[in-house]
Amino acid sequence: MNVEIVAEKFRSPIAQELCAEVQAEYARRYDSNGDEAVIEHDDFDPPNGKFFVVYRDGEALGCGGWRAHGSNQAEMKRVFVREPARRMGLARRIVAAIEADAAANGMSRVILNTGPEQPEAIALYENLGYGPQTPFGFYAAFPQATFLGKDVSGHPDFVARVDAEHMAVES
Numbered sequence: 428m429n430v431e432i433v434a435e436k437f438r439s440p441i442a443q444e445l446c447a448e449v450q451a452e453y454a455r456r457y458d459s460n461g462d463e464a465v466i467e468h469d470d471f472d473p474p475n476g477k478f479f480v481v482y483r484d485g486e487a488l489g490c491g492g493w494r495a496h497g498s499n500q501a502e503m504k505r506v507f508v509r510e511p512a513r514r515m516g517l518a519r520r521i522v523a524a525i526e527a528d529a530a531a532n533g534m535s536r537v538i539l540n541t542g543p544e545q546p547e548a549i550a551l552y553e554n555l556g557y558g559p560q561t562p563f564g565f566y567a568a569f570p571q572a573t574f575l576g577k578d579v580s581g582h583p584d585f586v587a588r589v590d591a592e593h594m595a596v597e598s
Contacts, residue, residue: 430483430517432524437471437478437492445480445490449507456544464565466504470494474532476501479524481508481517488512491521493529496538496563500576501529503539506548518551526579535580540566541573549573 435442450461471478471492478492491506503525508517529537538560541548552575560576562568 428483429485430481430520432479432481432520434477434528435480435490436468437466438468441480441487442478442490445487445507445509446505448509449490449505452507457542466494477525477528477532478505479521479528481521483512483517489517489521491518491525493525493534493537495534499533499535501525501532501534501537501579502564503537506539519555522551522555526577530579536576536578538563538574538576540564541575543571543573549575552577 437443437446453459453461470476471494476492476494479490480487481489489506489508489512491503493501493503496502503522506518506521506525508515508521526537537557539552539557540563541552555577557575557577560574562572562574566572566574
């Protein structure tokens with residue numbers, strides 16, 4: 428099985444297809460219209476962010492990206508894996524790619540928000556070292572929102588270590 432994580436433009440057809448699936452899942456889980464926080468297409472353009480798609484044997488199975496939040500924080504958004512490909516470690520690889528790229532672009536912390544209807548996401552992030560974060564952005568006033576963050580600086584070899592541990596393309 429060949430797994431690749433590829434940087435894609437957020438406005439690309441595959442990124443938009445995957446994001447539509449993310450929104451549909453949010454709508455189903457939260458009985459809502461999905462994530463109502465505004466995301467502009469250029470939010471994920473380097474050097475202020477990047478969007479990734481994970482492929483296995485050429486098939487797009489998931490996505491995620493980061494966008495700058497202030498001068499030294501990266502907000503992680505749209506981490507998603509299609510249902511048939513879950514429990515294969517792909518979300519971990521996406522998060523690792525986001526962390527490594529954000530760190531390589533001068534970000535010292537990765538922050539995110541999620542909610543109670545995504546317990547598997549909360550468990551994943553906590554397992555990866557994310558802890559409580561001061562509320563921010565669109566959902567800051569929502570008491571049910573969960574805010575998490577992780578320092579990605581302070582380790583000179585962080586990018587290389589993440590690369591070696593999580594971004595191998597052969598599985």
